[in-house]
Amino acid sequence: xxxxxxxxxxxxxxxxxxxxxxxxxxxxxxxxxxxxxxxxxxxxxxxxxxxxxxxxxxxxxxxxxxxxxxxxxxxxxxxxxxxxxxxxxxxxxxxxxxxxxxxxxxxxxxxxxxxxxxxxxxxxxxxxxxxxxxxxxxxxxxxxxxxxxxxxxxxxxxxxxxxxxxxxxxxxxxxxxxxxxxxxxxxxxxxxxxxxxxxxxxxxxxxxxxxxxxxxxxxxxxxxxxxxxxxxxxxxxxxxxxxxxxxxxxxxxxxxxxxxxxxxxxxxxxxxxxxxxxxxxxxxxxxxxxxxxxxxxxxxxxxxxxxxxxxxxxxxxxxxxxxxxxxxxxxxxxxxxxxxxxxxxxxxxxxxxxxxxxxx
Amino acid sequence: xxxxxxxxxxxxxxxxxxxxxxxxxxxxxxxxxxxxxxxxxxxxxxxxxxxxxxxxxxxxxxxxxxxxxxxxxxxxxxxxxxxxxxxxxxxxxxxxxxxxxxxxxxxxxxxxxxxxxxxxxxxxxxxxxxxxxxxxxxxxxxxxxxxxxxxxxxxxxxxxxxxxxxxxxxxxxxxxxxxxxxxxxxxxxxxxxxxxxxxxxxxxxxxxxxxxxxxxxxxxxxxxxxxxxxxxxxxxxxxxxxxxxxxxxxxxxxxxxxxxxxxxxxxxxxxxxxxxxxxxxxxxxxxxxxxxxxxxxxxxxxxxxxxxxxxxxxxxxxxxxxxxxxxxxxxxxxxxxxxxxxxxxxxxxxxxxxxxxxxx
Ligand SMILES: CC(C)[C@H](C(=O)O)[C@@H](O)C(=O)O
Ligand SMILES: CC(C)[C@H](C(=O)O)[C@@H](O)C(=O)O
Numbered sequence: 001x002x003x004x005x006x007x008x009x010x011x012x013x014x015x016x017x018x019x020x021x022x023x024x025x026x027x028x029x030x031x032x033x034x035x036x037x038x039x040x041x042x043x044x045x046x047x048x049x050x051x052x053x054x055x056x057x058x059x060x061x062x063x064x065x066x067x068x069x070x071x072x073x074x075x076x077x078x079x080x081x082x083x084x085x086x087x088x089x090x091x092x093x094x095x096x097x098x099x100x101x102x103x104x105x106x107x108x109x110x111x112x113x114x115x116x117x118x119x120x121x122x123x124x125x126x127x128x129x130x131x132x133x134x135x136x137x138x139x140x141x142x143x144x145x146x147x148x149x150x151x152x153x154x155x156x157x158x159x160x161x162x163x164x165x166x167x168x169x170x171x172x173x174x175x176x177x178x179x180x181x182x183x184x185x186x187x188x189x190x191x192x193x194x195x196x197x198x199x200x201x202x203x204x205x206x207x208x209x210x211x212x213x214x215x216x217x218x219x220x221x222x223x224x225x226x227x228x229x230x231x232x233x234x235x236x237x238x239x240x241x242x243x244x245x246x247x248x249x250x251x252x253x254x255x256x257x258x259x260x261x262x263x264x265x266x267x268x269x270x271x272x273x274x275x276x277x278x279x280x281x282x283x284x285x286x287x288x289x290x291x292x293x294x295x296x297x298x299x300x301x302x303x304x305x306x307x308x309x310x311x312x313x314x315x316x317x318x319x320x321x322x323x324x325x326x327x328x329x330x331x332x333x334x335x336x337x338x339x340x341x342x343x344x345x346x347x348x349x350x351x352x353x354x355x356x357x358x359x360x
Numbered sequence: 361x362x363x364x365x366x367x368x369x370x371x372x373x374x375x376x377x378x379x380x381x382x383x384x385x386x387x388x389x390x391x392x393x394x395x396x397x398x399x400x401x402x403x404x405x406x407x408x409x410x411x412x413x414x415x416x417x418x419x420x421x422x423x424x425x426x427x428x429x430x431x432x433x434x435x436x437x438x439x440x441x442x443x444x445x446x447x448x449x450x451x452x453x454x455x456x457x458x459x460x461x462x463x464x465x466x467x468x469x470x471x472x473x474x475x476x477x478x479x480x481x482x483x484x485x486x487x488x489x490x491x492x493x494x495x496x497x498x499x500x501x502x503x504x505x506x507x508x509x510x511x512x513x514x515x516x517x518x519x520x521x522x523x524x525x526x527x528x529x530x531x532x533x534x535x536x537x538x539x540x541x542x543x544x545x546x547x548x549x550x551x552x553x554x555x556x557x558x559x560x561x562x563x564x565x566x567x568x569x570x571x572x573x574x575x576x577x578x579x580x581x582x583x584x585x586x587x588x589x590x591x592x593x594x595x596x597x598x599x600x601x602x603x604x605x606x607x608x609x610x611x612x613x614x615x616x617x618x619x620x621x622x623x624x625x626x627x628x629x630x631x632x633x634x635x636x637x638x639x640x641x642x643x644x645x646x647x648x649x650x651x652x653x654x655x656x657x658x659x660x661x662x663x664x665x666x667x668x669x670x671x672x673x674x675x676x677x678x679x680x681x682x683x684x685x686x687x688x689x690x691x692x693x694x695x696x697x698x699x700x701x702x703x704x705x706x707x708x709x710x711x712x713x714x715x716x717x718x719x720x
Contacts, residue, residue, distance in 0.1 A: 093557050123488040123594055145525065150560040160528040161564035165505065168520040195608070197453050200510040204521035230612045231619040234483055234594060248555070252590045252612060259591040 001034045003313055006066040011045040011092060012286025013296035013349075014072025020298035020353030021070060021305040024325070027357040028309070028318045039066065043099065044074025044092035044286075045083045054095030060102050068312035069099075069279040070305055073286035100141050105271035105279055106171070107178040108139040108250065109307075112257035112267060117330045120341050121262035128235065135240040136186065137257055138179040139250025141271055143171045144201070146247045167201045167246065172208040178272070179244035180216040189241035190221045193229045193249055205246060226253070233257055258283050265297030265338045268304035270311055278312045280304040294348045297336040299326055302356055325359035361394045363673055366426040371405040371452060372646025373656035373709075374432025380658035380713030381430060381665040384685070387717040388669070388678045399426065403459065404434025404452035404646075405443045414455030420462050428672035429463075429639040430665055431456075433646035460501050465631035465639055466531070467538040468501040468610065469667075472617035472627060477690045480701050481622035488595065495600040496546065497617055498539040499610025501631055503531045504561070506607045527561045527606065532568040538632070539604035540576040549601035550581045553589045553609055565606060586613070593617055618643050625657030625698045628664035630671055638672045640664040654708045657696040659686055662716055685719035 007022065009015035022038065029036045041059035048054055054074070063069050075092040076083055083092050099105075113134035114122055122129060148164035176192075183190040192209045194202035206223055213221045224232070226249045232239065233256050245253060258264045267283040282300030290296055306322035309315040329352070335344040336352055347355070367382065369375035382398065389396045401419035408414055414434070423429050435452040436443055443452050459465075473494035474482055482489060508524035536552075543550040552569045554562035566583055573581045584592070586609045592599065593616050605613060618624045627643040642660030650656055666682035669675040689712070695704040696712055707715070 088557070088563065091557065097558075123484055125483055125485055128483040145555075146558055148522075152560050152564060155528065158528045158530055159564060160526060161560040162508075163525040163559045163561050164522055165525065166520060166522040168515065168518045170518055195505075195611075197448070197451065198457075198506055199523045200512050200521040201523050203448065204512060204519060227611045227615040230590070230616040231624075234616060234619045249612075251555075251587045252609075255587040256590040256594060256616065259594045264591075 001313070001315070003034060003036050003068070004066040005036055005038050005308075006063045006069040007038050007040045008043045008069060008071040009040065010043055010072040010074040010286060011076055012073055012288040012291040014074065014286055016291070016294065016296055016349050017282065017298040017301040018070060018072040020349060021301040023353045024302050024322060024357045024360060025305050027360040028321060031321070031360060032315070032318050034315070034318070043071070043095040045076050045081070047095060048083055048090065048092065053090060054092050055098050060099065063099065063103065064277070066277070068277060068308045069103075070301075070308055071279060071281035072301060073282065073284065075286050076288050097146065099279065100271060101147065103277060103279065104142060104273040106140060106142040107175055107272045108141040109182065109270045109272065110137040110139065110254040110258065110267065110283055111135070112137065112254070112261050114261050115263055115266060115330065118263045118266070118339055121339055122260065123262055124234070124237070124260055128237075130238045133237040133240065135237065135257065136182060136242050137250055137254040138175065138182060138242055138244045139254055140171070140175040140246045143167050144247035165199070165201050167204060169204065169208050172205050173212060176209050176212040176244060179242055180212060180219055183219045183242040184216060187241040188219045190219050191224050191229070191240055191243050192221065193224050193226050193243055193245040193253065195226050196223065197225060201246070209244065229253060230256060233260060254283070263339055265336065266299050266303070268300050268307050270304070270307045272311060276312050278308065280308040294350055295337050296349050297338050298349050298353050299336075302326060302353070321360050322356070325356045328359045329355045361673070361675070363394060363396050363428070364426040365396055365398050365668075366423045366429040367398050367400045368403045368429060368431040369400065370403055370432040370434040370646060371436055372433055372648040372651040374434065374646055376652070376654065376656055376709050377642065377658040377661040378430060378432040380709060381661040383713045384662050384682060384717045384720060385665050387720040388681060391681070391720060392675070392678050394675070394678070403431070403455040405436050405441070407455060408443055408450065408452065413450060414452050415458050420459065423459065423463065424637070426637070428637060428668045429459075430661075430668060431639060431641035432661060433642065433644070435646050436648050457506065459639065460631060461507065463637060463639065464502060464633040466500060466502040467535055467632045468499040468629065469542065469632065470497040470499065470614040470618065470627065470629045470643055471495070472497065472614070472621050474621050475623055475626060475690065478623045478626070478699055481699055482620065483622055484594070484597070484620055488597075490598045493597040493600065495597065495617065496542060496602050497610055497614040498535065498542060498602055498604045499614055500531070500535040500606045503527050504607035525559070525561050527564060529564065529568050532565050533572055536569050536572040536604060539602055540572060540579055543579045543602040544576060547601040548579045550579050551584050551589070551600055551603050552581065553584050553586050553603055553605040553613065555586050555609075556583065557585060561606070569604065589613060590616060593620060614643070623699055625696065626659050626663070628660050628667050630664070630667045632671060636672050638668065640668040654710055655697050656709050657698050658709050658713050659696075662686060662713070681720050682716070685716045688719045689715045
């Protein structure tokens with residue numbers, strides 16, 4: 001198969017981890033006789049440096065013409081860099097918001113699971129972990145407070161800033177369907193998270209989720225308030241299978257969920273839309289402080305590449321091969337410094353990529 | 361001193377825990393020669409049952425005419441009770457939102473600390489806990505998404521729901537000042553939490569906090585994004601002293617913070633405004649499943665009464681006495697069932713109240 005992949009190395013450790021993911025993809029291509037071609041575009045701080053904006057229209061056109069997009073990470077140290085002394089829509093992260101909107105990537109899937117091999121890094125006690133946890137956050141990604149109207153103005157001499165949180169039935173229905181579809185492929189349990197005791201948008205959310213649920217009678221579905229969910233994630237993460245929620249709540253809860261795994265350097269994500277074209281990126285950020293040192297953990301990006309094979313390119317067997325290779329390397333005791341533990345063998349970004357590519 | 365206290369027992373375990381707090385207040389009154397008089401009002405489900413609304417104007421008038429308000433908890437099992445089959449503004453929690461607004465209680469203080477005696481109940485590993493943690497969430501309580509305009513309407517045949525998140529400089533300034541004031545009495549460290557990479561209201565928040573910070577040069581202040589804060593709370597809670605944030609973020613983060621202490625039955629809260637009149641309540645909910653069984657933990661409510669003495673009545677010595685009595689009882693090994701552990705002595709709600717009252 002011929003596949004056109006857009007690469008967005010981005011900022012910080014982005015270029016290093018994307019390089020390793022490409023190494024692994026090439027190993028897959030060789031073994032399974034696929035032909036991956038790559039086109040690089042700039043996004044984030046590097047695009048600002050080159051073009052004065054975080055993402056050019058030309059770059060978007062390249063992404064749109066490809067089969068899938070693989071992203072490293074964008075941005076730098078906020079408040080500590082020239083990239084941030086400008087209007088919000090010119091900052092590195094604005095590129096990310098723009099590409100999500102332009103590609104209509106409304107469904108953000110963030111898995112959070114506990115690796116057996118990395119239990120020591122989990123901040124939760126063994127009695128809380130129990131038999132472990134393995135959940136997926138399905139976050140709506142192109143609506144809500146992120147893309148509502150906003151303005152700052154003087155009202156009676158007082159500066160006043162407003163953001164709006166809007167959802168319509170159709171936006172909710174399409175993400176709910178994605179949530180139920182993924183629940184059907186997993187343990188068939190879905191928790192829809194909202195703040196329906198306060199927000200109109202949450203009450204509509206709840207109503208539409210209930211309607212969609214009728215088409216999935218096998219899925220056990222429940223509603224949970226967002227504040228309670230923030231507690232339950234810490235107290236009993238094993239109760240969750242799929243968490244379905246709106247954009248801002250998903251931003252907060254998915255970060256919390258990834259942190260309780262203790263291995264944020266291991267967690268991938270996918271952003272999907274109406275077509276097969278999706279964007280894949282690690283759940284972690286650009287980590288500018290360790291950029292260029294060849295110590296970053298490339299596994300989250302490599303697993304994101306596996307998600308790309310699965311969701312955008314329908315190459316399930318190949319995705320399985322990458323995931324198996326990652327599991328194998330961990331089992332053999334190789335660790336990057338962020339997940340290093342007693343008795344394990346520490347290795348660099350490059351070496352970790354080599355090891356996984358060899359085992360594909 | 362003569363003090364007029366409004367009691368809101370509320371629903372579920374509310375009446376039991378308020379009863380124990382009154383017992384302790386009376387012991388304080390006796391010892392220090394104060395005269396506390398109490399007037400009870402209905403709020404929440406019990407008010408709906410009696411009057412058809414979660415809070416009557418007469419009840420508000422009683423609260424306004426008193427020196428302080430002590431609340432148990434309101435509400436029942438959402439979606440599982442007649443109280444919830446009605447319009448949102450008629451549900452039990454609407455009473456809580458209404459009293460916050462009517463009394464202009466814009467500053468919600470929620471302490472989250474780890475009791476040495478209860479470390480076993482903390483869900484975090486010892487290496488994450490380190491030397492323990494002791495933080496306060498200062499949450500804005502009468503603005504933002506909670507009180508913005510909202511509406512649900514059909515737009516081109518599609519039901520669309522909108523909530524608005526608005527803050528003006530003055531609303532931000534007054535809560536920021538409260539945050540810095542409390543930081544000055546503590547470890548002089550303040551983390552202001554927002555989502556300034558996305559929201560206009562957060563950018564205004566950041567700007568005003570920076571201005572207010574100039575008046576408190578001794579306080580070490582920093583900004584943190586809300587998603588990052590949700591992670592940091594789990595990864596390194598000891599870094600926080602005072603977290604200052606807006607209403608919805610504060611709702612989510614304070615619940616997360618209270619849960620990582622492992623003793624949500626122990627955590628008090630205060631809601632303050634421009635005058636001395638404040639509202640004091642436990643951080644936990646009405647726990648309808650254990651209501652009437654005399655097993656609920658009354659300590660959060662008793663400590664809320666201590667906060668009431670301190671913030672609304674200027675009775676610091678008396679507040680200290682309650683806090684010392686609670687510490688003493690824990691040290692002696694008494695525990696309600698929610699915090700029970702090996703080798704400790706289990707006791708009922710009533711017994712716990714008696715023990716603390718005796719030691720005041
Ligand atoms: C960088 C930022 C705008 C972004 C978001 O809030 O969506 C990030 O936190 C994420 O979760 O991908
Ligand atoms: C009951 C609900 C409206 C309330 C809130 O969201 O403020 C509660 O969660 C709280 O934190 O006091």
